[in-house]
Amino acid sequence: MEIPWEKISIAPMMDITDRRFRYFMRLINPRVRLYTEMIVSHAIVRGDRNRLLKFDAAEHPVVLQLGGDDPAVVAEAAKIGADFGYDAIDLNCGCPSDRVESGNFGVCLMRMPERVAEIVAAVHAAVKIPVSVKCRIGITGEESEAGLIRFAENVFAAGARWLTVHARTATLGGLSPKQNREIPPLNYEMVYRLKEKFPDREIEINGGIKTRAQILAHLGKVDRVMIGRLAHEDPFFFAPGFPADINTRLHVLDRMGAYASQHEHADVGAARFFSNMLNTFHALPGARLARRFISEEGRQLRPEAAVSALKEKMVAMAEMTDAAGQTD
Ligand SMILES: Cc1cc2nc3c(=O)[nH]c(=O)nc-3n(C[C@H](O)[C@H](O)[C@H](O)COP(=O)(O)O)c2cc1C
Known part of the structure; x- marks a missing residue:
């Protein structure tokens, strides 16, 4: 229900x-x-x-x-x-x-x-x-x-x-x-x-x-x-209709990247901007990798750039996991 x-x-x-x-x-x-x-x-x-x-x-x-x-x-x-x-x-x-x-x-x-x-x-x-x-x-x-x-x-x-x-x-x-x-x-x-x-x-x-x-x-x-x-x-x-798949989550991050650039947060680094959103991929393959990527490399990146880089990593990770038929 x-x-x-x-x-x-x-x-x-x-x-x-x-x-x-x-x-x-x-x-x-x-x-x-x-x-x-x-x-x-x-x-x-x-x-x-x-x-x-x-x-x-x-x-x-x-x-x-x-x-x-x-x-x-x-x-x-x-x-x-x-x-x-x-x-x-x-x-x-x-x-x-x-x-x-x-x-x-x-x-x-x-x-x-x-x-x-x-x-x-x-x-x-x-x-x-x-x-x-x-x-x-x-x-x-x-x-x-x-x-x-x-x-x-x-x-x-x-x-x-x-x-x-x-x-x-x-x-x-x-x-x-x-x-x-x-x-x-x-x-x-x-x-x-x-x-x-x-x-x-x-x-x-x-x-x-x-x-x-x-x-x-x-x-x-x-x-x-x-x-x-x-x-x-x-x-x-x-997320209504839980469980949300990886694409839904990436889409939300994309929109957060756009939000960062529209609002006065444009000059905040991704590590800070996303500091309360580190669990976006909770329980999905690559969750830990995403968390680490944002907190470490996100110090040097603007939110939008971090989202693009993260997207590539997460998609590659999902493909790899599919190919191996395993989950994290
Ligand atoms: C980090 C943190 C900060 C909180 N700050 C507030 C607050 O500003 N005002 C408030 O009424 N309750 C605050 N709370 C309490 C929560 O609103 C909530 O009552 C409490 O976490 C119990 O709910 P939960 O078991 O679903 O987390 C805070 C809780 C946490 C974990």
Whole structure:
């Protein structure tokens, strides 16, 4: 059964879901919802807005994720984001990093549902596009089902259109953000029960989802599914009609080469330009060779030139493998 892709989101990921990666994912799948990396609201209000916010029209639907705890500042950043054309504004209430905690936002906002409601209400009043929130099931040691329900009540009452829940707690102090995506156990049941509690509200589940069967099972329980790391590890998992063959992947790289030359990325070397797309050939013959080629020779080449050279290598590799009747 084909996945209803319009119900799938590619998660916000710092240093991964920049505009280049989003454009790449959009070439692979025309329907999934895309998210920016988390952008700190103060940076948008005070900083270089074009650099932080510009994106390609092909990326729609694309959600701007904001970090911040001051309702007025987040609302101002949201307004600027809406003027840039984003389709929705998401508030990060799930990030466990120390840096974010010291700024009093990310997951520690889960301790302050009333404050989150104020922020959501301020954003809701400032923009016409939907507002959403992404959270965890709680903070390790402080979590409770009642706490999550109270949090959801607050954000929905303040005007949030949907709530994305990463189905594990976040441990503050002691675990790195990476460990915080692996060590606290997943608890999907708690998210399913949240949906039962809010049958008319949109709940999106996130965390550890890796297969089509899992996606379809979750969609039987909640409204939407968000997937993060798999998009980086195996981007063509998201190609409708999977598995995508080598020509489909080369075609996407070709279009990325053209994108590089059209946009302000023209002077970026291929190694940097494609740094988040190294798994384009995941599990195909030559995957490792392609990765190495881009990271090493790509330092000297512009993206378009790298794609042409890589194409020749991959086609030769595919022919060789066909002739030998073997796969990598
Ligand atoms: C490198 C990396 C960066 C992340 N950055 C963000 C972020 O900016 N905002 C956010 O809400 N979550 C962030 N996350 C968490 C993901 O959005 C997601 O909740 C998490 O990876 C669990 O989903 P997954 O198991 O499908 O990867 C990040 C995750 C990774 C791996």
